[in-house]
Amino acid sequence: MIYGVKLLPENKKKIVWSAVIIVVSVGGIVYINFFAGSASSNRLPADTVFPPAVGLSELPGAQEPLSVPISAGTGLLPYGAELNISILQSEEFQSLKPDTGVSVNKEELGKDDPFGD
Secondary structure: OOOOOOOOOOOHHHHHHHHHHHHHHHHHHHHHHHHHHOOOOOOOOOOOOOOOOOOOHOOOOOOOOOOOOOOOOOOOOOOOOOOOHHHHHHHHHHHOOOOOOOOOOOOHHHOOOOOOO
């Protein structure tokens, strides 16, 4: 037996209300899942085939997206055997500075053992 754990409230009125809420909730779940069901008028036969979606060219005022030709390479890289490293030699990339790191003083760290004295 677990001591010190209150499973039910001590007030008799609260116990009754808790039981009513639980019974109504469980009853509602059972009714909705097993007895209510969906109306048969909303169900479609299993062999129903829907028409394809409307293409963009059929919508009024819509334009087809531009197609960009992509030639996939056959090598290790997806777009050829060479990497474009010109961005590494640009002025913007060269002006970037390396991270200096974060310095923290020993006094700012706090206790080594928070549970010790």
